[in-house]
Amino acid sequence: MTRWAMIADLRRCVGCQTCTAACKQANGTPPGVQWRRVLDVEVGEYPAVRRAFVPVGCQHCDDPPCLHVCPSTATRKRADGIVTVDPDLCIGCAYCAVACPYQARYKVDGIATKCTFCVERIDAGLAAGLKPGVDPEATPACVNSCIAGALHFGDIEDPASNVSALLAENQHFRMHEELGTGPGFYYLWDKAP
């Protein structure tokens, strides 16, 4: 079984927002809509200030709250873990937007939109025999564009995948894990002890 997941190495991210721009270019999102964003987190007071850049977006949860609340069944979850929105079914009630703990949903032209992990690229790449996360043609645009090598994509169910190796070698967390949503987005913060 495949479970696509994304990894952001917080030690490497420099907050350049190239992933944000690449996402906007690849998905044609309107102004103000950023399916991939990078937060700039500043902690402490001068001179002991620390800074972290945190890529965020749809976490493609194992148990997505947006899926359960959607009254129109526009939000669906594929077997490979990718959460999608059917634009022809969505009524734009925004219930998914208030149900998402990651502020990943945007209402555009009256319907909900969000990061799709560039699902079309993944499907087309797989059909062409390519490996998502390894072959750029089959990999999400944000990951391809990352100048620092901070973003990674792959199948966490495959023990030999790039993302499985990164998770094994590093300490990581997922955002708001206590809510039980099971995000498919991991953050690396230090080497494994």
Next chain:
Amino acid sequence: MTYGPRPWLQQHWDVRAALNFMLGGTGSGLMVFLAITRAESAWPILVSLLLVAAGLGAVWLEIGRKLRALHVFFNPFTSWMTRESFVALLLFPLGLGAFLTSKFLPVAALAALAFLYCQARILHGAKGIPAWRAPQLVPLMVLTGLAEGAGALVLFSSRPLALALLAAAVIARAAFWMRYRQAVSNDALESAGKALVHIGTSAVLVLAAASFYVAEAAYLAGLAAIATGWHFKLALVTRAALNQGFALPRLPVRGTR
């Protein structure tokens, strides 16, 4: 300790969504109490249905694709919004039946109670909003709707039974507000909560007692119960709905180690 930007107010649901909870809560609460008190007149049943319809109409104005509104019925398996719509579909014919013959009133009241419960679960299902997802909100929302319904009932009939039901409903609402407040800390709800306790409970009880001497005080009691419930729901949806924000449990360890 976590790091990250502070939560901010959700911008997706505004006063139109709040109106669904306000009007729908009052309308369905009224239907419940009309069945309990065996309404003298059928007209309050119609008022109850009109309130629910107005609430649903208000929320319809909020959706992005209005002509696709029927898609709301597609997910009864997990979505409380779909379930609310199905219950509304039952409530209207049953309510109209009750308007014509009181035999239908108990069943219509059950549908109204189910509608009220669905509304409470809609908010509880919004996991991205801590003030809404608290399980303590579910009974509070149901009781707020019932208290508003009892307030509306008193506007139509100030019989002692109606006043007793109003008193019981506002006391229960205040008790569950305090229970909710212990679980959820939200500054934006403080003034609405105080109004719920002082005006919506204490003043309502005093006015209800005074109505035995000055009959008009009953109307004031009813209005106070409704107004404070609406104020609370409006604050809950439009001012207290801070999102989850982002929180890093760890900061990155940079450099070699």
